[in-house]
Amino acid sequence: MGFKMGIVGLPNVGKSTLFNALTRTAAAQAANFPFCTIEPNVGEVSVPDPRLEKLAAIGKSATILPARMSFVDIAGLVKGASQGEGLGNQFLANIRETDAIAYVLRCFEDSNVIHVSNKVDPLADADVVETELMLADLESLEKRRAGVEKKAKGNDKEAKVTLELIDRALAVLREGKSARFVKRDPEEEKAFRELQLLTSKPALYVCNVDEGSAATGNALSRQVEDYAKANDAGVVVISAEIESQLAQLSDEEQAEYLSSLDLEQPGLNRLIRAAYDLLNLQTYFTVGPKETRAWTIHKGDRAPQAAGVIHTDFERGFIRAQTIGYDDFVGLNGEQGAKEAGKARDEGKDYVVKDGDVMLFKFNV
Numbered sequence: 283m284g285f286k287m288g289i290v291g292l293p294n295v296g297k298s299t300l301f302n303a304l305t306r307t308a309a310a311q312a313a314n315f316p317f318c319t320i321e322p323n324v325g326e327v328s329v330p331d332p333r334l335e336k337l338a339a340i341g342k343s344a345t346i347l348p349a350r351m352s353f354v355d356i357a358g359l360v361k362g363a364s365q366g367e368g369l370g371n372q373f374l375a376n377i378r379e380t381d382a383i384a385y386v387l388r389c390f391e392d393s394n395v396i397h398v399s400n401k402v403d404p405l406a407d408a409d410v411v412e413t414e415l416m417l418a419d420l421e422s423l424e425k426r427r428a429g430v431e432k433k434a435k436g437n438d439k440e441a442k443v444t445l446e447l448i449d450r451a452l453a454v455l456r457e458g459k460s461a462r463f464v465k466r467d468p469e470e471e472k473a474f475r476e477l478q479l480l481t482s483k484p485a486l487y488v489c490n491v492d493e494g495s496a497a498t499g500n501a502l503s504r505q506v507e508d509y510a511k512a513n514d515a516g517v518v519v520i521s522a523e524i525e526s527q528l529a530q531l532s533d534e535e536q537a538e539y540l541s542s543l544d545l546e547q548p549g550l551n552r553l554i555r556a557a558y559d560l561l562n563l564q565t566y567f568t569v570g571p572k573e574t575r576a577w578t579i580h581k582g583d584r585a586p587q588a589a590g591v592i593h594t595d596f597e598r599g600f601i602r603a604q605t606i607g608y609d610d611f612v613g614l615n616g617e618q619g620a621k622e623a624g625k626a627r628d629e630g631k632d633y634v635v636k637d638g639d640v641m642l643f644k645f646n647v
């Protein structure tokens with residue numbers, strides 16, 4: 283499962299600064315937090331998780347393998363992108379491939395950094411970007427509708443469901459709202475996903491603030507926070523400038539710089555964490571002498587699906603999963619202690635995995 287978050291925004295708002303900081307941090311922490319560049323603008327980062335170190339210490343693991351996800355640095359978007367302006371089409375294709383979108387919004391004043399519309403106004407910027415994506419969605423639905431309608435008239439059941447959804451989505455978009463507000467039943471979800479609407483993707487607003495506001499936010503970032511709340515989106519306050527400086531420091535220097543700024547951890551950690559949550563993901567662990575490893579699954583996944591992330595055979599031949607809750611594993615000093623205390627449970631195929639579970643699968647193929 284490669285989860286990908288697209289970094290989107292107007293030109294010159296700090297997208298690449300942020301992306302480079304993400305990738306440089308990951309590269310610098312190469313031992314525990316591996317990084318690799320897949321394409322020039324795609325970076326794979328590790329999801330920071332303090333639980334890994336504790337589990338590895340107890341399990342005496344030789345290595346730690348964190349969960350991973352990718353970020354994509356997408357070229358700046360301008361008004362008219364949906365009509366092919368600027369890098370329009372390439373840009374839309376890049377976004378279509380992502381699982382969620384981080385909107386970088388400029389929340390810093392700096393007369394040396396040009397703003398494309400000459401005014402720092404993050405809500406107006408968000409509106410420009412989102413409007414372009416909505417227009418692109420409208421166009422793609424309108425293009426598709428006639429063909430689907432024909433099939434639906436020919437009594438194609440799937441096409442009927444899709445047509446229903448297209449009309450509902452068109453109505454929402456024409457009201458100027460993102461497609462993630464389209465109401466749908468769980469059984470329509472698959473057909474909805476196949477429409478591949480850009481504005482149906484989960485959204486995270488990234489408030490790029492000046493250095494002085496990194497810990498507290500500022501008036502502009504507070505506007506964005508309110509807007510995010512009303513728009514069912516996540517929000518993170520970060521200073522891309524600080525992050526890019528942090529990324530060049532040693533661990534010790536980093537800690538010193540962070541405390542001088544009143545920050546507990548690099549903003550990037552919060553950003554990655556927020557992306558992970560936004561994608562409705564969670565983690566379970568495997569712990570052994572060779573490695574302690576974090577595996578990514580969706581919230582609500584059951585034990586066999588979790589096993590399938592390691593290997594499809596594990597899912598196919600799933601028998602049961604020895605499961606120890608994270609707190610029990612740590613509190614009882616590992617597998618042996620948990621077993622003695624009766625906290626190592628045998629879970630079957632209907633078990634809904636909890637975040638932090640330490641699991642060991644029994645399977646037969």
Ligand SMILES: Nc1ncnc2c1ncn2[C@@H]1O[C@H](COP(=O)(O)OP(=O)(O)OP(=O)(O)O)[C@@H](O)[C@H]1O
Pocket residue numbers: 291292293294295296297298299300357358359390392395490491492493521522523524
């Ligand atoms: N928080 C900040 N405070 C001050 N300056 C910043 C901040 N973040 C970014 N900048 C500056 O803004 C300028 C533009 O940044 P960057 O190149 O990352 O933008 P971009 O969004 O990638 O632009 P493009 O769409 O053209 O690729 C750079 O000079 C960068 O140093």
Ligand SMILES: [Mg+2]
Pocket residue numbers: 297298299357358
């Ligand atoms: Mg850039």
